[in-house]
Amino acid sequence: MIFQSLFIVFTFFYLLRTVRNIFYQLFLWQLKEYRWDRMYIHLKTYQGKKLVFGKISLIKWFAIFLWPFFESVGIYYFYYPYFPILIFFIYFTEGTLYLLEARSGFKMPKFTPKTLGVITLTVLILIFSYFNFITFSPFGLTLLLLDKILPLIIASFILIFSVPSLIYKKIIYMRAGLKRKSLPELKVIGITGSFGKTSTKEFLFTLLSSKYKVVKTNDFINTEIGVAKSLLSDVSSKTEFYIAEMAAYKKGEIKLISKIVAPDIGVVTAINEQHLELFGSIENTMKAKYELIESLKNNGIAIFNGNNKYCLTMEKWAKEKGLTTIIYGTNPQTARDLIAYDIKTYPDKLTFKVKKGKEVEAFDVQVLGFHNIENLLAAIALSTIENMKLREISMVAKKIRPFKKTMEPIEGINKSLFINDTFNVNPESVSAAISYLQQFKRKKILILQPMIELGDKTDKLHEKVIEEAVRVCDYIFLTNLNYHVAIMNGARKVEKGEKKVKSGTSEEIVMLLEGLLDPGDVVIFEGKETEKIMKRLLSKNKK
Structure with a gap:
């Protein structure tokens, strides 16, 4: 028995x-x-x-x-x-x-x-x-x-x-390509880069939709099969603009997407070490993203972020190709065509002025973090191409809100503030989150999933962002022990910095935060693994 x-x-x-x-x-x-x-x-x-x-x-x-x-x-x-x-x-x-x-x-x-x-x-x-x-x-x-x-x-x-999956994809690609050819009046805007793609796409969609019939790739869809399916299911003969977000992990993938959608305008938001281990080098990353620009027709327009040195190099490549180029940014020395200045950041919004030629307009946009200026400028630059004046764009921009899982504010437990930035984690997103936290007086807490696929820059970049974090944050909680030695080396560069860094299971972190958070405290959740912690905490709010 x-x-x-x-x-x-x-x-x-x-x-x-x-x-x-x-x-x-x-x-x-x-x-x-x-x-x-x-x-x-x-x-x-x-x-x-x-x-x-x-x-x-x-x-x-x-x-x-x-x-x-x-x-x-x-x-x-x-x-x-x-x-x-x-x-x-x-x-x-x-x-x-x-x-x-x-x-x-x-x-x-x-x-x-x-x-x-x-x-x-x-x-x-x-x-x-x-x-x-x-x-x-x-x-x-x-x-x-x-x-x-x-x-x-x-x-x-x-x-x-x-094998059958590949055959299925080839059929979808062919059908999508044929549909694109059947819509010669459709204007396609391709958006790529190491980061900032989704926010730029969403901001642009809000702006252009005020005047035109616009379709975009939904949510975070940006692969070859995702874009092809989106074109097939969402675009019709009545669509005037199609905004396609394009991602890649190696050379040739954006070339394939571009072949399917045949873009008229291409935007490169920024280049960094994201997925460096897959690309092999920054040069390969640049070449992979540049496939979007290479695919443009002779009368195509290429738009680049003037704050990013790699984008400036790519802009030179585009000019050599004979394309019309536009550069936006916040640096007067590089932002040749569209510049933002007098920038002020608040806990719940950004205010700034934009200058394009003789046009100057003030903007008041409810998105979080200084880094979003670049994403907004990309969307504004694209809108000006399509016969929208800065004044008109400024009025519509008041409707823009943070896209889900990208610096999205949520009421947290114990009347604290949660910032949901769980969609992605890369060196720039972490630095932006830390910068945003600086304006708060109460406890500042970073929940971080260590970054992946950064190649030989992995340790150096983890040391750098953690050193930044311990200077600003009161607590840093890690969701796993990846690259823990490099993380602690970064923390030790600041006196008593290592005492601020803790790691644990989701359950352990939830329990610590429950006893830690007071009204006015701010918690930023960086990376997909942190979403589970955030959801468990929010579920306690409902009880």
């Missing part, structure tokens, strides 16, 4: 961890957009290494390799009686940890035909493998082997599914 009860408990825990791991690994593949290069980079981080070399994982490998060793030296009878106990202990411990994790919710993939197909085939292969392994290995060893080959099974099916 006791044996049967233990077996039921064991089976429950084993099935729980198997289902959870299938879901988690598919979630991770989706997060990395099914890209092998991004998954490889993830596996090099502390989080990635923990998946393979975590304590429980190492115990499993130890148990697997001990079995053939004892068998080969003829003393497996010594190991065998204790083996089931070891297996029960491993999966009981792991199952208990996953039950605790389940309280805040497993990380789940989006259930698409592809993920459902992978799940179904993975389960079938696990069942098939079980009945094959059990014929030549003990029950416990069979379960360990199935456990360790699970990532390989999922990766194999993702590779297999990539």
Whole structure:
């Protein structure tokens, strides 16, 4: 009876961890957009290494390799009686940890035909493998082997599914390209850059929509397939402007998007080290983003951020190509065509003046952070091309609000202020968040997901932003231990700076913040991992 009860408990825990791991690994593949290069980079981080070399994982490998060793030296009878106990202990411990994790919710993939197909085939292969392994290995060893080959099974099916997925994408690209050719009067604006793309797109949409029929890529859609589907489903013969946000992780991807949508105007918002590990160098990043400008027709217009030195270099390339170029910014020496000055930042808005030739106009816009000046200027520059005067643009700009998950203000717990900046995290976004916090008198708190895919600049950039953060913030909470040595090196550059930096699980950070926050305190959430913490805190507001 006791044996049967233990077996039921064991089976429950084993099935729980198997289902959870299938879901988690598919979630991770989706997060990395099914890209092998991004998954490889993830596996090099502390989080990635923990998946393979975590304590429980190492115990499993130890148990697997001990079995053939004892068998080969003829003393497996010594190991065998204790083996089931070891297996029960491993999966009981792991199952208990996953039950605790389940309280805040497993990380789940989006259930698409592809993920459902992978799940179904993975389960079938696990069942098939079980009945094959059990014929030549003990029950416990069979379960360990199935456990360790699970990532390989999922990766194999993702590779297999990539073939029909590629065929499907090619068909969508072709259909989207044909539709674009059937709409010669449609004016397409392409927006790319290392950061600032989404905000610029949303600001521009608000401005142009006041006068024209405009369609944009929704939310954060910016890949080849996302843009192609958007063009097919959202654009009609009545559409006057189509705004396409374009992203890339390597050269050739923006070229493909541009081939599909045939842009008339191209904007490069900024270039930095974002995804440097994928591009290989800043030069490659510049060349990849410049594919948008290269795709423009001879009468096309290329717009660049004069505050960014890499954009200024790209503007020279565009002029050599014979394109009309426009430069915007806040620096009088580089912002040749559109400049913002007399800039004032407030907790809930920005005010500034814009000069274009002889036109001068004051702006009052309810977005947060000095960095948004650049995104607003890009949108204003584009609007002036389309026969909108600065006065008209200034009036419409009053309707602009922060886009979701990009410096979005939310009422926090205990009458504190939360800033949701969870969509992305890069060196500029963190620096901008820190700069925004400087204007507050109460406690200033940064919840930070360490940055990824920064290549050989990773340690240097983490040191830099953390040094900035400890000079301004009262507390910094890290969601994981990636690049922790570099982070603490940065913190130690400021006296007692390391005491401000803490790391922990989501649950631990939530508990600390609950007891820490008072009215008027400000918390900025930087990066996707921090959204879970923010949501758990906000859920307590509703109770």
